[in-house]
Amino acid sequence: MRLGAIEAGGTKMVLGVFDKALNSLAQTSLPTTVPEETIPQMVSFFKEHKVDALGIATFGPINLRASSKGFGTILNTPKLAWQRYPLLNAFEEALQVPCEVDTDVNAAALAESALGAAKGLQNCLYFTVGTGIGGGLYCEGQLVHGLMHPEWGHVLLSRHEEDPMLHGVCPYHPNCAEGFASGPSMQTRWGLPAKDLSEDHRGWDLEAFYLGQLCANALMTVSPEVILLGGGVMHQSALLPLVRQYMLKFVNGYIDSEQLPPMEDYIKAPALWPDSGLIGAALLAKKAYNKSIQ
């Protein structure tokens, strides 16, 4: 069984081929330009590698209502060339193999639960904090879609009263997670990319304030067994311990401490990063294949 996997991002497409034990057989990447150019390149790669199934872990928002006509179609994205693009359908037609699609962060949550930092757990929330913020949700052993799919980046948060920004950078919401805590919000606030802020810059404390608030709300709402934080902004290793501190500060003793694991086991870095999404896509491919032979 040869499993094809795509992690579809706004700037690049990462493509992989895996065997059924999830060993990597081939991997490449190419820039995300327009569908007319990028899709045929991807199709060629997977034809060449003779994949038996394909999993797609994609940027969102995407229509994941299996019962709807537009299932697998990209929705209202700022990447205009990809708006309304029937991503799933394009690969099903071109490759004629079983295909499965989910969000990049849902796929990452699936991969981490199967093989990574949430191995053996039935509930895992995976956040990516980078150009945007997104969350993937694995609940009671299943990926959550619901009405659309979990989103998390646009959850409303309380502004820190000493935040130099009055409004976050999100064009939709003055005070959402992405607007206050994404990479671009840090760049706007401090005039430097996040990666150039020194470890002791006060920007990290403010970033942890917002991410800690996000994690506290996650604990209160979906009660994950573990929260994983990946993405470019998390490269700053001083950040994760601060997020843990802020989460506890926001929970403020409401949750019985004996119900909470030690914070270093509860809010963690993903183990498969930066490949969580791609490996999740391979797991989606496996699922599609297994479904097709039932």
Added chain:
Amino acid sequence: MRLGAIEAGGTKMVLGVFDKALNSLAQTSLPTTVPEETIPQMVSFFKEHKVDALGIATFGPINLRASSKGFGTILNTPKLAWQRYPLLNAFEEALQVPCEVDTDVNAAALAESALGAAKGLQNCLYFTVGTGIGGGLYCEGQLVHGLMHPEWGHVLLSRHEEDPMLHGVCPYHPNCAEGFASGPSMQTRWGLPAKDLSEDHRGWDLEAFYLGQLCANALMTVSPEVILLGGGVMHQSALLPLVRQYMLKFVNGYIDSEQLPPMEDYIKAPALWPDSGLIGAALLAKKAYNKSIQ
């Protein structure tokens, strides 16, 4: 098959007996005093009615980790006599029938999904807004527990800048849902119980601001197919339409409108209220029974 059901509340216990088609055969209620008094009264009722299984929908927090020693034990509640009380165990020992326990709001979400306002849906979020605020979560056809159980009442919200209260009434959090939008918060803020505020009192607009924010965050995080709002505060019929308006205001066009159902189908009153929790408990009893004969 005779199904016993308890909706365990902080002030009263509602007890019911149902047949397997969920028709009510008997119902009663008694005040919640101390376990030594209340539990034997409940046990007598269910013995008299010869129930074959029991479902318990209880106030929380409660330990729902099936693998833990304290499974089914009430946790850190302000009802001190019930703290650490092994609720599930007490009934299993006294009745010697299969028992199942969940939170009152999870049970309500289950009942509404099976028979009520969320019938046929796989994803439903049930809020109760009264003395406290709680949320029950049914995701992809399963009740969510995770690390503990979804909680929702203590989700952090942004304060309305014209709210006469600087801090909500919650002793743990200056700005959580329960602190700003529970019945007691309305009473503290306006000096009158919620039920005595006239339909055009500005308190309802402020209440809708907080509940709309809660619903917007729910949409972004768990993507329910429907959100149900029950509980005493929701008796004011002017409130629900205002909550819908505020939710849309908070989402602010971020979600593709074609992905959202009409608001009157999306944010609704529960259909089984005030019996959602009790009927949910009967469904838990049925589940326990079916598990026991497998």
